Amino acid sequence: MTQEHAALQPTSSPSWSITDTPEGLCLTLGGRWKALSGEAMRLPDNAFSSVRTGTGRTLFIKTDDLGDWDSSFITFIWNVKQAAGRLSLRLDCQALPASAQRLLALLPDRATPPAPHQDSREGPLARLGGATLDVFHEIGTCTTLVAEVGHGVIQCLRGRSSMRLKDLLVDIWNAGPSALLIVSIVNFLIGAILAFVGLLELRKFAAEIYVTNLVGIASAREISAIMTAIIMAGRTGGAYAARISTMQGNEEIDALQVTGISLAGYILLPSILSLVIMMPLLYLYGTMVAIFGGFVVSMTMMDLSPIGYWLTTFDGVDLNQFIFGFVKAFFFAGFIALAACRVGLKAGRSAADVGIAATRAVVIGIVGVIALDAIFAVLANAVGI
Amino acid sequence: MMPDRDTLIAVRDLQLSFGPKIIQKNVSFDLKRGSIFAVMGGSGCGKSTLLRSMIGLLRPTAGRIMIGGDDYWGQDEARRTAINRRYGVLFQSGALWSSMTVGENVALPLEMFTDLKPDAIEQLVRLKLGLVGMEHAIDLFPFEISGGMRKRAGLARAIALEPDILFFDEPSAGLDPITSARLDDLILTLRDGLGATIVIVSHELPSLFTIADDGIFLDAVTHQPIAHGSPRDLHDSCTLPEVTAFMHRSASIPSQTEQKAEQHV
Numbered sequence: 001m002t003q004e005h006a007a008l009q010p011t012s013s014p015s016w017s018i019t020d021t022p023e024g025l026c027l028t029l030g031g032r033w034k035a036l037s038g039e040a041m042r043l044p045d046n047a048f049s050s051v052r053t054g055t056g057r058t059l060f061i062k063t064d065d066l067g068d069w070d071s072s073f074i075t076f077i078w079n080v081k082q083a084a085g086r087l088s089l090r091l092d093c094q095a096l097p098a099s100a101q102r103l104l105a106l107l108p109d110r111a112t113p114p115a116p117h118q119d120s121r122e123g124p125l126a127r128l129g130g131a132t133l134d135v136f137h138e139i140g141t142c143t144t145l146v147a148e149v150g151h152g153v154i155q156c157l158r159g160r161s162s163m164r165l166k167d168l169l170v171d172i173w174n175a176g177p178s179a180l181l182i183v184s185i186v187n188f189l190i191g192a193i194l195a196f197v198g199l200l201e202l203r204k205f206a207a208e209i210y211v212t213n214l215v216g217i218a219s220a221r222e223i224s225a226i227m228t229a230i231i232m233a234g235r236t237g238g239a240y241a242a243r244i245s246t247m248q249g250n251e252e253i254d255a256l257q258v259t260g261i262s263l264a265g266y267i268l269l270p271s272i273l274s275l276v277i278m279m280p281l282l283y284l285y286g287t288m289v290a291i292f293g294g295f296v297v298s299m300t301m302m303d304l305s306p307i308g309y310w311l312t313t314f315d316g317v318d319l320n321q322f323i324f325g326f327v328k329a330f331f332f333a334g335f336i337a338l339a340a341c342r343v344g345l346k347a348g349r350s351a352a353d354v355g356i357a358a359t360r361a362v363v364i365g366i367v368g369v370i371a372l373d374a375i376f377a378v379l380a381n382a383v384g385i
Numbered sequence: 386m387m388p389d390r391d392t393l394i395a396v397r398d399l400q401l402s403f404g405p406k407i408i409q410k411n412v413s414f415d416l417k418r419g420s421i422f423a424v425m426g427g428s429g430c431g432k433s434t435l436l437r438s439m440i441g442l443l444r445p446t447a448g449r450i451m452i453g454g455d456d457y458w459g460q461d462e463a464r465r466t467a468i469n470r471r472y473g474v475l476f477q478s479g480a481l482w483s484s485m486t487v488g489e490n491v492a493l494p495l496e497m498f499t500d501l502k503p504d505a506i507e508q509l510v511r512l513k514l515g516l517v518g519m520e521h522a523i524d525l526f527p528f529e530i531s532g533g534m535r536k537r538a539g540l541a542r543a544i545a546l547e548p549d550i551l552f553f554d555e556p557s558a559g560l561d562p563i564t565s566a567r568l569d570d571l572i573l574t575l576r577d578g579l580g581a582t583i584v585i586v587s588h589e590l591p592s593l594f595t596i597a598d599d600g601i602f603l604d605a606v607t608h609q610p611i612a613h614g615s616p617r618d619l620h621d622s623c624t625l626p627e628v629t630a631f632m633h634r635s636a637s638i639p640s641q642t643e644q645k646a647e648q649h650v
Contacts, residue, residue, distance in 0.1 A: 162497060167484065170484075246483075247482075247483065250478055250480060250483065251476040251477065251478055251480035252480050252481070252482050252483065254437075254442055254476065254480065255474065255476055255480040255482070255542075256482070257441070257442060258440050258441060258442065258469055258472060258474050259469070259474075259493075259494050259497075260466040260467075260469050260470060260497075260498070261493070261494075261497055
């Protein structure tokens with residue numbers, strides 16, 4: 001039937017009209033109804049204002065001049081169906097093409113309002129209360145986590161750990177040797193930049209020799225520790241969070257819990273231990289590379305023997321500076337690993353949640369490390385290192 | 386009502402919620418020793434949530450779950466973990482630990498909770514994998530095997546510690562009909578062989594009819610169970626429109642169908 005009318009009026013625009021007949025209201029539809037040709041129409045709200053409506057009246061649909069149609073036609077008919085529902089008209093769609101009738105039957109009489117989000121009705125006070133409870137809950141969870149990991153370490157020292165050595169070695173490899181290249185590049189460049197900028201300034205005071213102290217102290221005390229921590233937060237912290245949240249989505253964490261295998265001992269301990277073991281070592285290595293970077297630049301820019309450079313460096317940089325940096329690297333590692341594991345465990349179960357968890361772990365890791373460093377600076381000042 | 390001696394799990398007036406949203410309430414049923422119990426219902430009605438509360442992953446907001454006479458959620462965590470030792474759970478996705486080979490997955494619970502020597506463990510791992518037809522995959526990682534194989538490997542891990550209660554979360558979801566029928570056979574064989582009691586969450590009718598001998602039907606609209614009995618009996622004699630629609634695979638429940646028929650006129 002549709003084809004026949006399409007042949008009659010192949011290119012006319014969609015048209016509709018409502019007339020009042022003795023049998024009831026009559027809606028006449030004609031023309032081509034194609035959504036993609038831009039000829040979509042809506043039934044105006046006042047479409048039935050000029051005719052007599054009321055319960056018991058019937059709305060007939062006539063489609064004698066209907067051409068091709070698609071979704072735009074169904075949209076219009078759905079509008080009619082909803083309007084008929086509102087005005088208590090009985091809708092008679094027998095004249096509609098059979099496929100249109102079937103599609104229309106799928107659509108409800110009235111548009112369903114979108115379901116509200118669950119928490120959208122909470123007032124500001126309830127939200128503040130909720131946030132406060134969340135903070136306390138989070139503090140509690142993190143404390144439990146630290147306690148469990150501490151317990152795991154003690155078990156480990158007693159040789160009764162549930163941790164698999166293989167997991168620890170894999171994590172150590174990922175957190176240590178495979179990070180060497182990026183740690184080298186970054187620290188070398190930082191040392192070189194420090195020496196370059198330092199030399200330019202110190203030259204004005206004929207104090208070029210102090211570039212060894214500048215590079216040595218800056219990298220041993222602050223920069224190598226911070227840069228290494230930032231690299232590890234981005235590299236390893238993000239990876240831990242992504243891995244744990246993927247396990248969450250895959251029900252692996254549930255499987256561990258139901259089996260009764262301790263999460264702390266089994267997943268968290270190898271991750272945290274490996275970072276805590278490797279990062280101080282990476283820091284020491286990074287410091288040496290940074291000093292080497294400074295050395296390379298200084299050799300090209302100043303008149304000093306290579307041996308003289310190294311001697312002045314170790315003369316100027318106290319062992320305490322290295323110990324200070326080493327201790328800091330240790331705490332940074334603990335913080336990064338714990339934060340990443342916590343973020344991963346807290347993550348949701350979808351693919352997007354894995355991305356969010358990884359991002360969050362990196363951001364918390366980097367900001368936290370810098371904040372921790374500030375605390376260390378204050379403490380060091382108080383102690384007098 | 387006191388559960389009798391044949392009853393292994395008794396659930397009484399259980400209520401499950403996420404925050405203020407109630408998922409299911411007034412859930413009560415008895416699970417006979419050695420039976421296969423089906424938790425049925427449409428998608429999103431709270432079947433998996435009920436399962437999670439029975440295996441200790443979600444604390445119910447009211448009611449009790451009695452496992453062999455102990456109030457499961459009334460115990461402290463250590464005691465619950467001890468009860469969990471009697472459980473074997475097959476998760477929807479298999480939930481194999483992805484950093485380990487299939488063999489190591491099955492071996493881990495044995496290493497953790499028994500004093501067996503490594504070669505005894507290896508023997509057991511081979512046996513369990515052999516039972517599910519996965520012995521060849523012992524050294525493969527979970528990402529190297531197909532979805533159906535992952536489920537079977539998950540099943541081998543679930544039966545590693547000789548559990549007397551097995552939980553299956555949508556065992557046939559995402560499997561083709563043949564693989565799923567094989568899995569059903571396997572579940573029946575294991576029930577008879579191990580003498581385990583099985584709780585199965587599913588909406589796959591063919592598999593429910595084949596294996597389950599008792600069950601409960603959860604309704605997503607009223608958030609409570611509306612029918613009890615084996616899937617077969619519910620199919621043959623239950624007159625509730627929601628249940629008949631589910632059991633006879635019609636696209637809509639009768640009251641809506643009538644409405645639509647009227648609109649066609």
